[in-house]
Amino acid sequence: MTLDSVKLALETPDERQPYAELGMKDDEYQRVREILGRRPTSSELAIYSVMWSEHCSYKSSKVHLRQFGTKAPKSEALLVGMGENAGVVDIGDGWAATFKIESHNHPSYVEPHQGAATGVGGIVRDIMSMGARPIAVMDALRFGGATQPDTRRVLPGVVEGIGHYGNCLGLPNIGGEVAFDPCYIGNPLVNALCVGLLRKDQIKLATAPGPGNKVVLFGARTGADGIGGASVLASATFEDESQAKRPAVQVGDPFMEKLLIECCLELYQADVVVGIQDLGAAGVSCATTELAAKGTGGMHVDLNLVPLRDPTLRPEEILMSESQERMMAVVTPGDIAAFMAICEKWDVPATVIGEVTDTGRLVMTWDGETIVDIPPGTAADDGPVYERPFHEPAGQAALNGDGPERLPRPSDLRETLLTLLGSPNLASKEWVTSQYDRYVRGNTVLAQPADAGMVRISEVMPGAEETTRGIALSTDGNGRYAKLDPYAGAQLALAEAYRNVAVTGATPLAVTNCLNFGSPEDPEVMWQFAEATRGLADACQILGVPVTGGNVSFYNQTGSAAIHPTPVVGVLGVIDDVARRIRSGFTAPGLRVALLGETHEEFGGSEWAHVVHDHLGGLPPQADLAAERGLAAVLAAAAAEGLIEGSHDLSDGGLGIALAESCIAQGVGASVSLPIEDAFVGLFSETAARALVCVRPEAFEALAELCGRFDVPCYGLGTTGGTSLVVEDVLDVPVAELREAHEGALPAIFG
Amino acid sequence: MARVIVDVMLKPEILDPQGQAIARALPRLGFSGVSDVRQGKRFEVEIDGPADEAALSDVRKMAETLLANTVIEDFTIHVES
């Protein structure tokens, strides 16, 4: 095989190149030729094709994502915003948190275990590359119908993959989601979140400044993993018949990643890293172009020096390989020895593969010949930007017109409650979460089934002993709501995550998001995307929480059938005194139960309509963001004053489900009456901006007074105690029976 | 009654972290002269009848759909003598 060098490219300008096979459009290829003033070499083509893929360049989403910046609320907490590996937020006392959510949807469909596992690995490296110690993970999962055969293939593998990888890293899994809907049958959504902690003044960035500095590749050796994956696997539609053409999937080595984590932390501690970047999709191509583009502008790399697992790899393949557990660092020549010694201590292979230059060019050689010579910014930053056409879907008005009002209402609310409680979306997720280690490192304050995960800071890292703070995190999304109204759906996803953080007593601070959609080339999907991003940006502005980063996953569709638009939103909050966190549910007998927030009749997209009538139509609940803000303020103040003993937010399934789950949490019953006349609406409407709390009887007045100050309606419903959930004149169910319905559902399906 | 063996190994291009961890450990344990280790699975399948064409074809199908994950693994089948 002849080596395609720059010299050869100049001599053979008309050589036909397989840019289309690499997913590049004619005009994109022409632009590369214009940039270089010649045809690209095959290695350069490899770089541009992956860097300009949808996955890496955000070419279809960029124009919409900009709103997250332009509409961003003023926030003193934001230290690093969008555009870096992950956003960084000031959490006080000199400490910062970095967090991000990312998708690994397509790989998880092809090979559920490895696909999901490497999804966790990738997001953890993003967090490490900010200079942080990763401290917890979460996973937001969506599958086809629970009883559909392919779900039985995909779900156990995904859960095992996430569990195994995260457990091996010693990262507690503190939350996430599992949802089922037939729309995800060929396109499961596997979104993984990681959060890390670092000193505010020790943020690392992906940059390669200082000519003469060394470029070090460390971690696993490079193999043929997912070659072409970034552009082919991750951003093209694939269908069942094409199984034979599946590109090599990446296999993760969590042990190597664990070594990498400890190794990186020691490198940071020793202060021997100038810039650092993880290798994810697009591997060496991405790391070199991005580091160079953000640094002094030039870099020289000898690709022969890249340690290979498969010695037959060609330079193009090395550039595109997605081998996991690799990082790239920029190190001053004086620190190289110290850097290598630390890598050796941790048994992490490390190799100098190049040097920073001031030429403004990224130059790579192979066997002494120049095979890449490009301005790195043109690959990393100046990718194509599309203003994709969009319009409202043809059936949208009809869908919105077909409201739930026409559905017959149930007469037996007891049975309805048990049916919903045992439906796959609302049932206990313990079958999944019991496969995750939630205790490791001993800092987990809240994990499943709490509304948000919470981690204390003081013992995460040396030097943090003085702080009493904790961070809380939740991820949420609802594809049905977003299908009915993507603008409101995205806002409701944010509202729910925000509320989940608030009910623990923490104050929401910042947002990350993973936008899972169908093909951007379909104007109807693009409309959903445009509406969802607009909705999210507007809501962030109103709630005062900036978007710090995230990820877009397009092409989640089989044939022309796209998934429900599914924006998944993660919210991070801070609690000043972690010991004041509010526990989940009814924590003791003899407490007063109160409902905060107003209830309206809202059943569009509801769990009831879905489970009982298999109906999706009408409009989702209103996203009343002012009310959300008030509710969160009440909860934070009440937690700080120690007014609340237990809490639970209201979301899917409404008050009925929240009451049942609150009873199940500690096995404490309750007797309540409903705040409104219509018991069905009272129990199952999904109005947002509501939460259930329990307080000592003598604290009720103070709570009511606090609610009054923030204009939050507060209804005393009754008291906790006994062994049953009693809703006066409506239903009476032993807690044991609630528990059986709730906990038995998934094991009955998945074994 | 016959015993059919199905050997399942990761495809050569797929990373085998287990094998690599073993290979890296060997020198420390005083074993030299080993250039590579790969770890796979071995299934012993006891069949009721003889290991004839039909039975082997059944085992092959079983290997393809259940015992091996053909996305990342190859398998071979032989009858134990």
Next chain:
Amino acid sequence: MARVIVDVMLKPEILDPQGQAIARALPRLGFSGVSDVRQGKRFEVEIDGPADEAALSDVRKMAETLLANTVIEDFTIHVES
């Protein structure tokens, strides 16, 4: 250069839940006539020199001390032809 295979199987008296899970799943998947399945491990050890007595005795030691836990597992060794 030679490849030595080490097969490691749980001792017959030790429960093999993985094998049993497979055996139980087979009828559901339409496979009949399988009376038992056991799952073990297969190691492919590449040695630098020839597979002579000395090399095999080395691999045997490796199997005994590292690759198999002889409290619960048996192993066999053979040279791949």
Next chain:
Amino acid sequence: MSAARVGVVTFPGTLDDQDAARAVRLAGAEAVPLWHAERDLKGVDAVFLPGGFSYGDYLRCGAISRFAPLMEEIVPAARAGLPVLGTCNGFQILCEAHLLPGALTRNQGLHYICRDQRIRVESADTAWTAEFERGQEIVLPIKHGEGRYVADAETLETLESEGRVVFRYMGGNPNGSLNDIAGITSEAGNVVGLMPHPEHAVEDLTGAPSVDGRGFFTSILKKLVNA
């Protein structure tokens, strides 16, 4: 009087060492980090092998760690009476190193399982359980994929008859362990291995919903101080 010193071992892939050190400290002892590659016990009075996935648990849990240089110090010291506690991966390593009999194999249900588990203390005669009552029921978290204790019939018989089964699972055997065994001890009672995690059950705010794990550390502390 200088505080008792408990060594906490870290292998590549050890995860619960931070929790282990914290539990030791909360009990009032000094936690001394021990690194797998060093042949140095630093004069500690007892050793704690915490959980995790040492060497990725590749091959078999504990199989590779057993050969660490530090283990070459720990094994003879343990045989000579040094108190050693192994939890989860630490228990697996102790079995692989033949400091404890039997082996830990794949959970019968084939899944990794993380839950709060009721267990019964069957022996208060070990270095690590003296502060419990025999027959006492406690709650500790378990989190493992390979925790099914197996041993041949003779070994089991010996363990039972010599009172060396230290912990038994209650309210449902989570992994199919023979005789519901959750933990065992050596003949001399100085080496204890168990699958549950006492170090995750020592604080109200975090970890499991119990502080029953404290007993392990108060036990060893008392023993060392009285020694």
